[in-house]
Amino acid sequence: MSQRPYVIDVMISAKTIAAKIEDLCSEITSEFGNTDKLIVVGLLRGSFVFIADLVRELDLPIEVDFLEASSYGDGMESSREVRILKDLRGAIEGRDVLVVEDIVDTGHTLNHVTKLLRSRNPKRLKSIALLDKPSRREVDFRSDWIGFEIPDEFVVGYGIDYAQRNRNLPFIGSVRFTDDPE
Numbered sequence: 001m002s003q004r005p006y007v008i009d010v011m012i013s014a015k016t017i018a019a020k021i022e023d024l025c026s027e028i029t030s031e032f033g034n035t036d037k038l039i040v041v042g043l044l045r046g047s048f049v050f051i052a053d054l055v056r057e058l059d060l061p062i063e064v065d066f067l068e069a070s071s072y073g074d075g076m077e078s079s080r081e082v083r084i085l086k087d088l089r090g091a092i093e094g095r096d097v098l099v100v101e102d103i104v105d106t107g108h109t110l111n112h113v114t115k116l117l118r119s120r121n122p123k124r125l126k127s128i129a130l131l132d133k134p135s136r137r138e139v140d141f142r143s144d145w146i147g148f149e150i151p152d153e154f155v156v157g158y159g160i161d162y163a164q165r166n167r168n169l170p171f172i173g174s175v176r177f178t179d180d181p182e
């Protein structure tokens, strides 16, 4: 695919993200305070940075597992067809589960994944998303915890890509095409 030229404007700094994660983790720690073990499920690939920071702030007995879902390919439009490319290693029946997602946009990915995991009869299933774009929602879905509500802009960084690039930026930035007429 030929790439249009773009720049990335900082939307949420690394420091602001770190402060938000501390707040979210104290809420999650109280919610799951009585758990014997919390299974923290990261949705690959976008959540790999978020889950790494999150689990280090959780004062709970945890296990980590991953599930890979994909619906965007290399573009900016959801295919609305969520493909499970890699399933969990472990069973979640009767367990406490926290699903960790980088961004909820149309909502198709997290809606599909939480339905799939709920069908496996966990004891409790909650979800957390660092970013939420409510104005883009196509299905009725809301995550239990949200870091930041953001406007309808395509974002990258802190694990999130555009055509597989920019996942390594330490902040959340918005993509601005420099060949746009305005």
Ligand SMILES: O=P(O)(O)OC[C@H]1O[C@H](OP(=O)(O)OP(=O)(O)O)[C@H](O)[C@@H]1O
Pocket (backbone or CB within 6 Å): 043, 044, 045, 046, 047, 069, 070, 071, 072, 073, 078, 101, 102, 103, 104, 105, 106, 107, 108, 109, 110, 160, 161
């Ligand atoms: O709410 P939605 O419109 O479904 O969009 C959110 C999903 O889109 C991105 O995944 P992508 O398919 O790009 O895979 P990736 O995580 O490997 O980047 C992102 O990481 C979320 O999982």
Ligand code: HPA
Pocket (backbone or CB within 6 Å): 072, 103, 105, 106, 153, 154, 155, 156, 160, 161, 162
């Ligand atoms: O804004 C976004 N950026 C990158 N990937 C995405 N997947 C859904 N929304 C986005």
